[in-house]
Amino acid sequence: MDLQIPIINMVLSLSGAIDLIDRSLTNHHKRVTYIAFSIAKQLNFSDRELKDIVLASLLHDCGAVNVSERNSLFEFDYGNSSIQRHSHGYKGWFILSDSEELKAAAEIIKFHHVFWEEQDEGYLHTDEIPIASHVLHLADRIDILINRNKEILDQRKFILNQVERCKGTMFMPEVVEAFEALAPKPYFWFDIVNPYIDELIKNEMSSYLVTLNNKNLLEFANVAHRIIDFRSKFTATHSIGVATSASSLASKLGFSKEDCELMHCAGLMHDLGKLAISERILEKPGPLDKHEYNIIKTHTYHTYRIIDSIPGLGKVRNWAAFHHEKLDGSGYPFRLKADELDLGSRILAISDMFTALTEERPYRRALSVNAAIDIIMNTKGLDPDVKDCLYKNLEEINEIRRVSQENIFLSCHEVLNSQYDFAYSQLKLSGQIK
Ligand SMILES: [Fe+2]
Ligand SMILES: [Fe+2]
Ligand SMILES: [Fe+2]
Numbered sequence: 008m009d010l011q012i013p014i015i016n017m018v019l020s021l022s023g024a025i026d027l028i029d030r031s032l033t034n035h036h037k038r039v040t041y042i043a044f045s046i047a048k049q050l051n052f053s054d055r056e057l058k059d060i061v062l063a064s065l066l067h068d069c070g071a072v073n074v075s076e077r078n079s080l081f082e083f084d085y086g087n088s089s090i091q092r093h094s095h096g097y098k099g100w101f102i103l104s105d106s107e108e109l110k111a112a113a114e115i116i117k118f119h120h121v122f123w124e125e126q127d128e129g130y131l132h133t134d135e136i137p138i139a140s141h142v143l144h145l146a147d148r149i150d151i152l153i154n155r156n157k158e159i160l161d162q163r164k165f166i167l168n169q170v171e172r173c174k175g176t177m178f179m180p181e182v183v184e185a186f187e188a189l190a191p192k193p194y195f196w197f198d199i200v201n202p203y204i205d206e207l208i209k210n211e212m213s214s215y216l217v218t219l220n221n222k223n224l225l226e227f228a229n230v231a232h233r234i235i236d237f238r239s240k241f242t243a244t245h246s247i248g249v250a251t252s253a254s255s256l257a258s259k260l261g262f263s264k265e266d267c268e269l270m271h272c273a274g275l276m277h278d279l280g281k282l283a284i285s286e287r288i289l290e291k292p293g294p295l296d297k298h299e300y301n302i303i304k305t306h307t308y309h310t311y312r313i314i315d316s317i318p319g320l321g322k323v324r325n326w327a328a329f330h331h332e333k334l335d336g337s338g339y340p341f342r343l344k345a346d347e348l349d350l351g352s353r354i355l356a357i358s359d360m361f362t363a364l365t366e367e368r369p370y371r372r373a374l375s376v377n378a379a380i381d382i383i384m385n386t387k388g389l390d391p392d393v394k395d396c397l398y399k400n401l402e403e404i405n406e407i408r409r410v411s412q413e414n415i416f417l418s419c420h421e422v423l424n425s426q427y428d429f430a431y432s433q434l435k436l437s438g439q440i441k
Contacts, residue, residue, distance in 0.1 A: 010219040010319040014062070014108060015212035017219075017227055019205065020316040022065040025234065027283040027309060029074055035150055037204045040064035043146035044211065045195060047139065049185035058215050060139045061208065062108075063115035067143055069230075070098025070116070072238040073286060083151055083169060084177070085120075092120040101419065102233040106226040108217055115139040119147065123179045141179035145170065145186060148177070150199075159196045166190075219319050221268045228275035233419065235278050239289050241369055242278070244412035245362060250274030251411040252397075253326075253358035255404050259396050260350065273326035273355060280309025280328075292369040307331050308340040326351040330359045333388030353390035357383060357397060362408060376405050 022036045043064040047057055071077045076095055079085060085092050100117035103109040118126075118140040126136045152166045153159070167190050174183040189195045198207060217223055232246040254271040262270065281289065284306055288299050295303060311328035314320050329352035332338035334345040341347075364379035374382070380401055384394055397404060 011216045012219050012318050013209070013213050014215050014217040015209055016317050017217065018062050018065050018109075019208070020313050021069075021227075021231060021234070023316070024231070024279055024282050024309070024313045025066065025069050027280075028072065028238075029077055032077070034204065036065050036067065037208060038150045038153070038199050039067065039143070039146045040208055041199055041204060042149050043139075043143050044208075045189055045198075046142050046146060046182060046185045049188055050138070050142070050181070052139075056139065058212065059111040060115060060142060061212055063112035063119070063139065064143055064146065065208075066103065066109070066112065067099065067116050067119050067147065068095065069102050069234050070100070071095035072098075072234060080120075081151060083148060084173075096120055098237070102237070103230055106230055108223065108226065109230065115143055119143040122177045124176050138179065138182070141182045142185075145178050145182050149186070153199070155200065159200050160193060163190060163196060219317075221265060221272075224272050224320075224323070225268065225275075228272040231279055232275040235281055236415075237419070238282070239286060241290060241367060242281075244415045245366060246275050246278060247415045248362035248366070248408045248412045249277060249355070249358050252361055252404050252408045253355050255400075255407050256354045256358060256393060256396055257351070259400055260354065260393070262351075266351070269323050270326060270351060270354065273323045273351070274358060276314060276323070277310060277327040277330050277355060277359060278306060279313050280306035280311075283309045290369050294370065304331075304339045311340075322351065325349070326355050330356045332356065334390065335388045337388060350390070350393075353393050357389055357393045360386070360389075361397060361404075365405070365408070376401060 022040075026033055026036055040061055043060050044057065047060045052060065068077070068080070071080065079092070080095075096117050096119050099119075100113045103113035103116065106113075115137055118136045121136055121140060121144070123141060149166060149170065152162070152169055154162060167187070170178065170183055170186060174180055198204070201207070228250075232250075236243050236246050250271045251274070253274040254267045257267045257270040284302060288295065288302055291299065307328050307330065311324060314324035314327060326349075329338075329341070329343060329348060332341060332343045332348055332352065333356075334348060334353075336342050336344040360383055361379055364374045364382060365376060367373045380398060383389065384398065
């Protein structure tokens with residue numbers, strides 16, 4: 008499957024997924040991208056640097072996965088929340104840092120809220136903050152100042168004044184000067200709020216291709232799973248558990264090595280659409296009412312749409328998004344029937360259920376493996392051969408699932424769920440920050 012696709016397609020789909028977390032911020036990532044790109048161009052960034060600042064801007068708040076974390080970022084000067092300000096940059100960096108394609112973007116994101124006057128402070132433990140981080144910071148603050156209910160040109164003077172007031176304190180002077188050169192041009196402001204902003208970004212970036220092979224897809228899926236799972240302590244390791252049980256079931260059922268890898272990726276991404284569901288519902292300590300359940304049903308719809316925007320991923324999209332469909336047509340969101348559900352989708356449905364039952368939930372304790380398999384064997388609408396395969400290999404598959412979840416918990420979860428200082432000391436201890 009060595010397809011060449013524009014990397015922007017993959018990153019835009021993730022960026023759209025992150026924007027689902029908070030509808031009041033819809034398109035924040037895209038507007039910030041356009042502003043940062045324009046300032047970077049004004050500063051004569053090279054092609055490579057332009058590409059990296061676009062990728063960084065599109066994902067810059069991926070570490071602010073909770074609405075509460077995001078709220079403190081709405082104030083132009085952040086109030087008193089310097090911990091939140093720094094910690095989500097670190098979290099974002101951590102989420103992206105294992106991806107070869109996004110490594111440079113991760114470095115930009117790490118410091119995207121550092122004030123110009125702060126950059127020599129010892130606690131940041133760094134010699135140099137990339138200029139791109141200062142560009143991203145200013146672009147982000149400009150977008151926060153924009154009132155989307157008012158005419159954009161009417162706001163130009165106010166925004167310029169606010170930014171100039173912080174020149175040399177919050178913002179790097181040269182970066183402000185680049186913005187000052189752009190500000191008199193009306194088209195710059197019209198572009199920021201125009202409804203075709205997706206196209207604008209795609210056009211600028213269409214020449215940067217990425218090979219869509221299993222390795223790159225896995226790196227992408229890992230980023231997706233970190234964003235999803237670090238949102239709620241109850242599902243912190245869920246995706247990896249689903250990925251490993253689904254790929255071992257697939258291998259037992261005769262899938263090729265390549266398809267087992269794709270199944271692993273589908274498992275990592277199956278709950279991407281949960282970014283659209285509020286934490287209040289995800290963490291409700293009791294049964295859901297009808298209205299809440301209707302909202303829950305949207306998550307696999309969003310998973311489908313998000314993956315669908317990346318060309319060449321039809322198989323992974325279906326496996327990931329059909330995990331709540333049932334063979335008798337009673338599932339959601341497509342009400343597919345047996346003849347429309349291939350073996351991969353059936354495997355993922357059972358792996359999701361098995362992993363979920365063995366995990367703690369806000370409304371119940373984790374079930375034993377035996378209790379979980381009993382429930383699965385007695386659930387209608389699931390594939391009998393896949394059920395049988397899980398039953399016969401229960402101990403082995405459960406062990407693979409358990410170990411993978413434990414490893415992920417140890418390697419990332421504690422770091423990402425902590426505040427800045429703790430996160431920082433852990434990253435330093437683990438050698439990930441020099
Ligand atoms: Fe941010
Ligand atoms: Fe932001
Ligand atoms: Fe689900």
